[in-house]
Amino acid sequence: MTTKPKSGFGRPKGTPKTGGRTAGTPNKATREFRETINKLLEGNADNVAKWLTIVAEGDLKREIKPDPGKALDLLAKLAEFAAPKLARTEHVGNSDNPLQAIMKIERVIIDNAKD
Numbered sequence: 001m002t003t004k005p006k007s008g009f010g011r012p013k014g015t016p017k018t019g020g021r022t023a024g025t026p027n028k029a030t031r032e033f034r035e036t037i038n039k040l041l042e043g044n045a046d047n048v049a050k051w052l053t054i055v056a057e058g059d060l061k062r063e064i065k066p067d068p069g070k071a072l073d074l075l076a077k078l079a080e081f082a083a084p085k086l087a088r089t090e091h092v093g094n095s096d097n098p099l100q101a102i103m104k105i106e107r108v109i110i111d112n113a114k115d
Helices: 027-045 045-057 067-080
Strands: none
Touching: 027 045, 027 067, 045 067
């Protein structure tokens, strides 16, 4: 297998990458998709509420048994489109320097009496 010689284009080796979008910024397609889903949910809020009520409470005419757990699951799935999932973050120290929680309570006396 032979390797081609580099043509001299690109950034030099060891140079940090620059440009592009910052970490955590959704790309254009993701943003547009979320906006579309939000508009769809907003425009059909009444229908979505009715559908969830039918699932939760059931409908004897349509022979749908009540299933509040499924209604909650559906609501959670819809919420994923409207609000992004947040990553879990765990804050830990190390063996030499563990994290410490410090609570400070301060009592402030305000004298409103005028001389």
